[in-house]
Amino acid sequence: MRLIVEQPQHERPDTKDRILDAAERMFAQHGFELTSLRALTTEADVNLAAVHYHFRSKEGLLEAVLQRLVAPVNEERLALLDALEAHGHPTLEGIIEAFVAPPLRLHAERPHPTALAPLLIGRCLSSPDTQMRTLVMRLFGPVFERFRPAFGRALPHLPPDEILWRVFFLLGIMTKTMVGGHQLKLFSEGRCDPTCTTESIPRIVQFVAAGMRAPAFHSEVDA
């Protein structure tokens, strides 16, 4: 009986990281299905079979790419919310910013990989493969469980499901900003640039905060 350890004992040949880097770049540029492992391994200067050795399949590689990309973002979100709640009840604007700023800032640094992340996540969530869905749940579960009550405390006039709707809307805005940002730049003839976080983040926070503070849908004036 033999133990397989995650790390090789002595040194670190970076072929695993080189594959991940190339995959991140090429999955984002051409999409998952259109990226062939041959082109990927050529770009990474790595043998073709190395992908199946280190990850067990092309989908396993996607899983690893996704994990490495979003895990730090979610940790930063939770840290920001922790910092806010350490000083009493956070404002609605603060919660929204803690939620959207980390992914948007990452997107500003590396637009291409981040842009496809929401698409890949959506793909995983609608995939029949259970492993993919549980991966996404494991990645986003803690964030969801911490931000939902935070929004609830900041918006006491809203029923819980209404909050779900509006967080959903927030998600849509955030995704669109990352995935379709170049469209806005195109239509504004370059004047509006969603990759500029000092422009995009305050605008999103302001827009969403106003939308979230709107009266609840089914309430015909409760006071």
Place this chain on the structure above:
Amino acid sequence: MRLIVEQPQHERPDTKDRILDAAERMFAQHGFELTSLRALTTEADVNLAAVHYHFRSKEGLLEAVLQRLVAPVNEERLALLDALEAHGHPTLEGIIEAFVAPPLRLHAERPHPTALAPLLIGRCLSSPDTQMRTLVMRLFGPVFERFRPAFGRALPHLPPDEILWRVFFLLGIMTKTMVGGHQLKLFSEGRCDPTCTTESIPRIVQFVAAGMRAPAFHSEVDA
């Protein structure tokens, strides 16, 4: 010299429509790249080569599918806005509803084809293929040129670029509602259903109207 007419003179074998129907269904379910023409033509009960005869390639078929799907939606949007403006200045809520209701209602009737439309459109817009980009421009140009000034008149306190930003946010919410609706249903344990237009449309209108009416970003109180 011989004239090639679009329609065959005598009768109408519906193989062209059968291909379009099957393509709409299968592109939406499995995506464009994952749908093979062999599976598609089998499903449509049509010969494999018929796709290349009627459309000139797989991409030509995608173009035709997209055109047939969004053209009526955009016509309805313009008609609704016309009707509103026939009775004086429309309200902000009215303009938003004229913009989002047609695609969302179509999505409620046929969730699958509509869900992938925004993705395909995004794909076309970021494609290096010029024909794809001009197709999207031709499809959405008139809508854009009519709704932009309408929003401008309803929001006179906002600079034009700020309006672009917020219409962009509206687009994100609409797209998310169609593409990721099942995610909201999943996380709300079935209580929130974006395919129910009597629920989703008023909520979107209310949220977006409040967000759009927020003060402009760069103005440090102008009055």
Place this chain on the structure above:
DNA sequence: CTCCGTCTAAAACGATCGTTTAATTGAAAC
């Protein structure tokens, strides 16, 4: 030195893809 396990290398496998070709059908035109 020899054994061992990790890692890499080259080559092939089987399958499927989009596309093209060439032959054939069938109904209108003359």
Place this chain on the structure above:
DNA sequence: GTTTCAATTAAACGATCGTTTTAGACGGAG
């Protein structure tokens, strides 16, 4: 009846895909 041409069919082409297999390289442990 013959011609004509749009429409359909079956079959093949060339390429590329993800994956597997097999063998070899390299450094530490005995």
